[in-house]
Amino acid sequence: GAVVSQHPSWVICKSGTSVKIECRSLDFQATTMFWYRQFPKQSLMLMATSNEGSKATYEQGVEKDKFLINHASLTLSTLTVTSAHPEDSSFYICSASAGRGYGYTFGSGTRLTVV
């Protein structure tokens, strides 16, 4: 079956630093990748959608200069949290799809803690 690898699974960083999270589709070409954020005991909130080779489309209220998304290849998307602050501490999950009509495969998530 389709597999998406997300790395790292957890990271602790100091306030003001940047953190990069990778999402790789291992056995299929992901034309579209999605990034979600989940605060404790809450649902997953879609942050942005990225299509390979295009700029990401951000949801309302998500700062694109703070959450940099790069989808440079059909198997890799990265989310960089720039100048992280404690309020950015959350669980970030990516999802990949080969396109409309295809299923969605989720990564295992990254728990980010900013201290």
Added chain:
Amino acid sequence: SQQGEEDPQALSIQEGENATMNCSYKTSINNLQWYRQNSGRGLVHLILIRSNEREKHSGRLRVTLDTSKKSSSLLITASRAADTASYFCATVKYNNNDMRFGAGTRLTVKP
């Protein structure tokens, strides 16, 4: 949530009982999916139901979809302690590929 409401927000039952969770959404959809999430972990895909389907079964799971009411339900029969998790519905619209999640139901099954 970005997609709609789920109820109940939390459900606690005894092992062997059935659990029913409901999901309402806002827009026309292509399909609706149910996922399970154990505490602090990734998502497990449970079942997908398309907009032209009304009911679907998978093992102990039964999902219904009422597009006129924009609602879906997930029934877990003969629950087990291992079913303890959060359950989310997620919708995919016709005109784009985005998947958006409901608020979720936290299910606790007591042994």
